[in-house]
Amino acid sequence: MDRLTLSRIDEDLDSSEVAELCFLCRDVVPRKRLEGIKDARELFLRLEEKGVLNDLFLKELLNTIHRADLLRVLETDSRPSNETVVTPVLSDYRKVLYRIYDDMTEENLGKLKFMLTDKVGKRQLETCQTALDVFAEMEKSDFISDTNVNLLHQILPELDHELANIIQRYTQGMRSTSLCKHMTPEQLSITETQPNVNRSIHTDAEPQPPSRPDQSEYYPLTHNPRGLCVVFNNEIFTGSELKDRGGTQKDADALDTLFTRLGFEVVIHNNLTAAAMLDEIRSISTRNFQNDDALVVCVLSHGERGCVFGTDGNKVHLEDLTFPFTSGRAPTLAGKPKLFFIQACQGDQYQKGFVPCTLRPGEEENERGLETDAGPPPEAVPSQADFLIGMATVEEYKSFRNTVTGSIYIQELCRQLMSSAESREMDDILAVLTRVNREVSKGDYLHSKQMPQPKYTLTKKLVLKYVT
Known part of the structure; x- marks a missing residue:
C-alpha cells in the first residue's frame, strides 16, 4: 500500500486506538511482535511482514474501531492492488x-x-x-x-x-x-437433506400409543421424607498441596435446594478430613432406613482414580463410601436405591474431542459386556444391587469447576433433575443422567472435554418428582 496513505491514517489515530488495532490483529500477528508498538506505522509494518496489509483488511479494522471517517483516505489511494486473493478477515x-x-x-x-x-x-x-x-x-x-x-x-x-x-x-x-x-458430508445429508422414511430418526418421531407403566418396574417412593441426602462439601484444604475449591458452595446450595424439593432430608458436612468422612459414613450406615425409600450421598472434593480426598489431603476410596451400604451391611436399605454423586477428578489427564465415527448397532455395548447385568435378579437381593454411582468424569481424567458458578457436572445434574422433576414425562434417573452426559460432553473446558460416567446396579426404574 501507498506509504503516504498509511502515514495519513497513522496521524489521525491516537494511542488508545492503536492499542485497539493491535488487539484485533492478535490472530494475524504473533503476540510478541505486537508488544511495544506505539503508533500505527509500526503495526502496519508488522502486517506487511505477514503479507496481510491490504485495503479490505484495513477497512475492516477501521470500521470495527468506529473510524469509518478514515476510509475516505483509503479511497484516494487509486493504486492497483498486488495482494493475493486470500484476504484475512477479523475473526x-x-x-x-x-x-x-x-x-x-x-x-x-x-x-x-x-x-x-x-x-x-x-x-x-x-x-x-x-x-x-x-x-x-x-x-x-x-x-x-x-x-x-x-x-x-x-x-x-x-x-x-x-x-x-x-x-x-x-x-x-x-x-x-x-x-x-465436525459433521461428515454423509451425516449432513442424512440429517438435513434426505428425509427417508426408513431412517430411525423418522420412526422415533412417530407418536406412540400411551401405555400404563408397570409399577413393579419402579422403585416405590411413598415416604415423606423420601430418605436421606448427605453432602460432603470440601472447600478448604489444609496441610496438603491441594488448592481450595472455590465455587463448591454453589454446588452444595444447588444440591440442597434440589433434594429438599424432591422430598429428602438434606444434611451437609463441610470441610471434613478423610477420617471424619469415613466416621460419618459409618455412622450413617447404622441408621434404620425402614422409613426411607432411598439414600443419596454427594461428595464434592478433589480426587484421583478410585478415590476422593479429605481436607487433610488423605484419600477416601470410593469403595469405602459404598461398602457400608451394601445389602449385608445395611439390611434396611436392601432393595432400595442408593445414589452416589462424585464431583472430583479421577486422574490428571485432559480429554480431547474427536469427530465421531459410525458404529454398528450393539458394537459398543458388546465391548462393555453389559449382558451379565441385564439378566433377571435372583430372589435374594445381591450385596451390590441397587447402587448408582454418578461420576463427574471417567477414570484417569480431570473434571472442571467454575470458581464462581460451581462445577460443570453438579450444576448440569441439578438442572436436568429439576427439569425432569417438573416434567409430566416419567423419565427415570438413567435417562436424566444420559442427558447430563450429553450436555456436559458438548462443552469445551480449557480446550478439553469432560465425559461424566454413571455406573449402576439398579434393578428397577427410579423416577424423582417434586413432593407437593
Missing part, C-alpha cells in the same frame, strides 16, 4: 471481545478484574487499563480463546445483561459452526 471472536470492551463501563471493568483475581492474578490485573488488556491476560493464561469463552459466558451475566447477550449470541453461533464443521 468473530476478536470483534465480539471488542464489542464487550466498547460497551463496558469503568464500574464493570473493576468488577471483572475483581472476579478474575483468583485466576489471572492480582499483579497482572493491576496493569490492565482496559477490558482489552484483561482479555489479553486471560488469553495468556489460556482462559479464553476463539473456541472457549466459557469463563466470560459465566462471568458477564454477573456484570451486565447486555454484555451477557453479546457473548451468548457468539456462543450460539460457535456451537452451530462447530456442529457443521
Whole structure:
C-alpha cells in the first residue's frame, strides 16, 4: 500500500486506538511482535511482514474501531492492488471481545478484574487499563480463546445483561459452526437433506400409543421424607498441596435446594478430613432406613482414580463410601436405591474431542459386556444391587469447576433433575443422567472435554418428582 496513505491514517489515530488495532490483529500477528508498538506505522509494518496489509483488511479494522471517517483516505489511494486473493478477515471472536470492551463501563471493568483475581492474578490485573488488556491476560493464561469463552459466558451475566447477550449470541453461533464443521458430508445429508422414511430418526418421531407403566418396574417412593441426602462439601484444604475449591458452595446450595424439593432430608458436612468422612459414613450406615425409600450421598472434593480426598489431603476410596451400604451391611436399605454423586477428578489427564465415527448397532455395548447385568435378579437381593454411582468424569481424567458458578457436572445434574422433576414425562434417573452426559460432553473446558460416567446396579426404574 501507498506509504503516504498509511502515514495519513497513522496521524489521525491516537494511542488508545492503536492499542485497539493491535488487539484485533492478535490472530494475524504473533503476540510478541505486537508488544511495544506505539503508533500505527509500526503495526502496519508488522502486517506487511505477514503479507496481510491490504485495503479490505484495513477497512475492516477501521470500521470495527468506529473510524469509518478514515476510509475516505483509503479511497484516494487509486493504486492497483498486488495482494493475493486470500484476504484475512477479523475473526468473530476478536470483534465480539471488542464489542464487550466498547460497551463496558469503568464500574464493570473493576468488577471483572475483581472476579478474575483468583485466576489471572492480582499483579497482572493491576496493569490492565482496559477490558482489552484483561482479555489479553486471560488469553495468556489460556482462559479464553476463539473456541472457549466459557469463563466470560459465566462471568458477564454477573456484570451486565447486555454484555451477557453479546457473548451468548457468539456462543450460539460457535456451537452451530462447530456442529457443521465436525459433521461428515454423509451425516449432513442424512440429517438435513434426505428425509427417508426408513431412517430411525423418522420412526422415533412417530407418536406412540400411551401405555400404563408397570409399577413393579419402579422403585416405590411413598415416604415423606423420601430418605436421606448427605453432602460432603470440601472447600478448604489444609496441610496438603491441594488448592481450595472455590465455587463448591454453589454446588452444595444447588444440591440442597434440589433434594429438599424432591422430598429428602438434606444434611451437609463441610470441610471434613478423610477420617471424619469415613466416621460419618459409618455412622450413617447404622441408621434404620425402614422409613426411607432411598439414600443419596454427594461428595464434592478433589480426587484421583478410585478415590476422593479429605481436607487433610488423605484419600477416601470410593469403595469405602459404598461398602457400608451394601445389602449385608445395611439390611434396611436392601432393595432400595442408593445414589452416589462424585464431583472430583479421577486422574490428571485432559480429554480431547474427536469427530465421531459410525458404529454398528450393539458394537459398543458388546465391548462393555453389559449382558451379565441385564439378566433377571435372583430372589435374594445381591450385596451390590441397587447402587448408582454418578461420576463427574471417567477414570484417569480431570473434571472442571467454575470458581464462581460451581462445577460443570453438579450444576448440569441439578438442572436436568429439576427439569425432569417438573416434567409430566416419567423419565427415570438413567435417562436424566444420559442427558447430563450429553450436555456436559458438548462443552469445551480449557480446550478439553469432560465425559461424566454413571455406573449402576439398579434393578428397577427410579423416577424423582417434586413432593407437593
